[in-house]
Amino acid sequence: MIQVDSLCKIFRASAGEQTAALDGVSFSARPGEIFGLLGPNGAGKTTALRILCTVLKPSAGTARVAGFDVVSQPGKVRENIGFLSANTGVYDRMSAWEMVEYYGRLHGLEGAPLKDRLEELFGSLQMNDFRNVLGARMSTGMKQKVSIARALVHNPPVLIFDEPTSGLDVLVQRSVLQSIAVLKGQGKCIVFSTHIMREVEKLCDRVAIMHKGRVLTMGTLEELAAMHGESDLEELFFQLVGTA
Secondary structure, eight states: OEEEEEEEEEEEOTTSOEEEEEEEEEEEEOTTEEEEEEOOTTSSHHHHHHHHTTSSOOSEEEEEETTEETTTOHHHHHHTEEEEETTOOOOTTSBHHHHHHHHHHHTTOOHHHHHHHHHHHHHHTTOGGGTTOBGGGOOHHHHHHHHHHHHHTTOOSEEEEESTTTTOOHHHHHHHHHHHHHHHHTTOEEEEEESOHHHHHHHOSEEEEEETTEEEEEEOHHHHHHHHTOOOHHHHHHHHHHHO
16 A cells, blocks of 8 residues: 655755765555654654655655655655644634535535545544534644544545654544554554654554664564564664664
């Protein structure tokens, strides 16, 4: 469902110097799987995900989402992907219902199919009690649920979550993680970026540990423990990052 091969991204500063945000990154993710990208800030996780979402173009390498190339077929990629981060904003003057409805129309939904989809999402995400609340009056948890709903409104097979719990309180974090687990059960292909070990241990089927634009290791938690002789993910992480 997602195939990334030797992905590189070079940023050039105004003075001419170059910085490699990604340096030969490769991984794949399958339907019904949560694939984790674990790394500190600046590891390249967000850059990789922005390329998958067609916001950035790679300097080299290839990436395909649902069979479509992110460079030559960006429109098809966007049709098949939903994106959520902790920084996704909401419109102050639109209600929860209006915002999700608006994104549904952007994806070509209209009339009864759109209304049915909204009712389904607002019910499953427990959003009916604030469906008419304006963005300016929403709590952080409400805003994050709206962001989830609009990422899901067109029912994409691939979902990208870029540190979606960053800055949220523990109750909202728990709700977001539970929602992601449910989506996995629906057969979605999910890429989940985080720097929080417990989230990886709780959610991810496989994980790639990233640092300085490279993948240091990749596999299930059991495979990583066997490969590196360390069963504690936090100790393994610091062992790899500290020597990279």
